[in-house]
Amino acid sequence: MSVYINGIGNISAQHTVDKCILKNGIENISGNRYHCIEPDYSQFVDGKQIRRMSRVIKMGIASSTLAMREASLLSPQAIIVGTSLGCMEDTFSFLSKMVQYNEEMLSPTAFIHSTHNSIAAQIALLFQCQVYNSTYVHRNISFESALLDAMLLLEEGNVDNALIGGIDEITNTSFTIMNRLGHFKESKQVTPENFYHPGKGSVAGEGAAFFVLATTQSKSTYAKILSSQTFSFCDSQEIVASAKLMLAENHIDQLDLLLQGNNGDADDDAIFNEIADSIQMNERTLYFKHLCGEYGTASAFGMTIAAELLKNEITAKKFGYALAEKPNTILIYNQSKGIHHSLTLLAAC
Amino acid sequence: MSKPVYITGLGLISAIGNNVSESLLAFEHHVSGVAAGKYLPTRYSDKFPLAEVKLSNEELALKTGLSPTLSRTILLSYIAAKEAISSFSIKQLQEYKLGFISANTVGGMDKSENFFIDYLKDEHNGHLRDIVNHDCGKPTDFVAKELGLKGFITTISTACSSSANAIMLGSRMIKAGKLDIVIAGGVDSLTRFTLNGFNSLMIVDDNQCRPLDQTRKGLNLGEGAAYVVLMNEKIAKAFSAPIYCELKGYCNTNDSHHQTALSDAGNGPYLAMQGALKMSNLNAKDIDYINMHGTGTQNNDASEGKAVERIFHPNYPKLSSTKSFTGHTLGASGAVEAVFSSLAIKNGLIYPNFNFTEAIESLNFSPEIKYQKGLPIRNVLSNSFGFGGNCTSLLFSKA
Structure with a gap:
C-alpha cells in the first residue's frame, strides 16, 4: 500500500x-x-x-x-x-x-x-x-x-x-x-x-x-510517503542505523536529498550535522527553518517543502534552494535537544 | 484475524487508593474518594468537594524519591506507571520494541497557574521551574526517562477520552507489529484551571456527584493516573506475564455536535460502542458490564444513556459509573476505568454506583448499587467521551 x-x-x-x-x-x-x-x-x-x-x-x-x-x-x-x-x-x-x-x-x-x-x-x-x-x-x-x-x-x-x-x-x-x-x-x-x-x-x-x-493517487498528488518513524531517548548511532535501514527497506541506494531541521542553535545543529555526516549526505542537505522559524510542529512545514520539491521543478528555485535537478527522494530529519527525533521518507510519484 | 493483544500489567493511583489493591478495597467497603478539598489551593475548597489523591506533593515526593517541586501530574504519572510495570524488570523490557503512550489534558498546569500569579504582576517574575512543566509532553518525558522507557514515546490529548485513545493506539501499534510492548494510559492532577473552567460551565456538583441518577447535578473533579501494559501472546508468554484480559475491540468517533456537549441522540457514543462491538465480532447480548463514562452532568448521562438504550434495549447489561467513587479524572479517566474493566474480567467484579437514589426518568435502566465479585464476566465495555465530541469505547474480553 x-x-x-x-x-x-x-x-x-x-x-x-x-x-x-x-x-x-x-x-x-x-x-x-x-x-x-x-x-x-x-x-x-x-x-x-x-x-x-x-x-x-x-x-x-x-x-x-x-x-x-x-x-x-x-x-x-x-x-x-x-x-x-x-x-x-x-x-x-x-x-x-x-x-x-x-x-x-x-x-x-x-x-x-x-x-x-x-x-x-x-x-x-x-x-x-x-x-x-x-x-x-x-x-x-x-x-x-x-x-x-x-x-x-x-x-x-x-x-x-x-x-x-x-x-x-x-x-x-x-x-x-x-x-x-x-x-x-x-x-x-x-x-x-x-x-x-x-x-x-x-x-x-x-x-x-x-x-x-x-491510498490512491490523483491529479493533485504531490508525492508519496514511504515511511515515518520517531525515536526518543536514543543516541545518534541509533538514528543513523534507523535512517540507513529505512532507506534500505525502501530500496533507495542513493538518497537525493536530506531535508533537516537545523535551527541556528549550536547544540541542536551539532546533532543535525553529525547525522548528515554519518549518512554521507553533507553535500545534499538542505534546511527549512529559516523560512518558518522554530516551533514544535515545524517539521510539518518541512514536509510541505519536501512535497513541493518532489512535485515541481520550479519549487527549488523559488524557495531559494540551489538544486541541480528535481529530487526523487527526500528524507526529512528533525530533532530537538537530542531527545525526540523523527525521520520521514518521501518519494516523487 | 489480527493477533490478540493482552493486558498484562496494571497501575493506578486515584482518590480511592494509591495503588490497584487499595482501590478495589474502596469499592468493596463502599467508600467514595470524594471529600472536602484539602490539597488544591482554591477559594472553592469549602464549596466543591473533590476527589483528590490523599497525599500532598511532599508526601508523593517522599513516596517516590522525586522532588516535591515537580508538577503533581508528573508525580502521579510516575507512581501509576511504575506499578504497571512492577512485575517486569526494566532491563528485560528494554530488550523489546517498547512504547510509552501517555495522555493528559493540562500537562503541568498545577505549576503554571502558580507561575502566572507572579508573572501577571511583572513579566520578569515567576519561577521558571514552575513553567517548564507546562506542556503535555513534559510529564510523559519525565516519567519515561525516570523509568528507563525509551523507544516510541508520545502523548495524546483528546480531553476526557485522552487515555482511552492512548490504550487504543498502543494496541494498534502492537497489532501492526511496530511495537512489542506498550505501557499506555494517562494522568491529570487537579488544578484551579480545570476546576474554574468546569465551574464556569456550571457543571460541578457542590455535593457528592450522582451519575446516572435523576437527581444528578454535575460532576466532581478528580485526579489520578493509570497505565496498562499491553503485549501480544508471544511476548506475554516469554515474560510469563499475568494476563488480566484481552483488549478485543475499540473505536474512536466524533459526535461533531458541539464543543462541550454531546448530541441528544448520543450519536458519537453510539458509534463508538457499535464500532467496538463490531471490531470484536460481539453482539450487544455478549456484554456483561458497561463501565459508563457517567460523569453526572445532565448532558453526558442523558446522551450516553440514550446511546446505551439504542444498542441494548430491552436487555441491558449491568452497568455503573465508577466516577461516583473516583470523581472525573479527566485525561486519566479512560485508563483508570480500563484498569477497573480489566479487573472486572479477571476477578469477576461488578462495581457499584455510589450514592444512587433514583433512575433517570427518560431511561429504562439503572446502575448497579452493590459491589459483586466472583461473577462470570466475559466482556466489558468502557466508555470515555470528551469535549470536542471525542468519543472512545474500549472492549475488554476474557482471555
Missing part, C-alpha cells in the same frame, strides 16, 4: 497560503519572531463563528479547508492533529482572568476552546465528520505522531484517506516566557543571511500545515 499526499494547506511565515511563493519567491524575514502571513478567514468560516475562534483555530480551519479543496475531498475519513502547545491564546486568557479575578466571574468561552483537541474538534464540527479524531501533543514529534497514526489507519484498511496537520501559534505570552527560558536569539542578531550562524537559541516560529493523505 502507498500513502499519497493529495492536498496541502499551509499557513506559514511565507506566502504559502495563496501559493504566491511559487511565483514571487521567499520573503526575507529578520528578527527572532516569524509570524504567519494569514489569509482573510471570512473565506473559510462565517463571521459569527470567526469572532469566537482564536487565531490558532482559525489557522487550523483555513489550512485544513485548503488541503481538502486541493484534494477535492468533501469529508475526510479521519482527522488527526499534532500540536506541541495547543491553544495557548485561550489557555493564557482563561488563566490570566482566573488569577486577576481571584477565581470569580469567569466566562467559559476561553476555557472551552483551550483544550488541545479543540482544533481537530472544530474541523470535525465544520465538516460534520463523525469519524476517527485524535490530537497528539508530544513536543517536536507531535506532528509525526499524527502522521504515524494516519499511516497506521490507512494500513489497517478501514479508511482510504485522512486529514492530518501540524499546528502551533506564537502568542505574546508564550514568546515572552520562552524567551526567558533562552529559546530565542536576540532580535537584532538574526538576519536572513545569518540564520544558521551557530549561537544560543533559535527564532520563534508558528504555522499550520495540513495534508490530505490517501
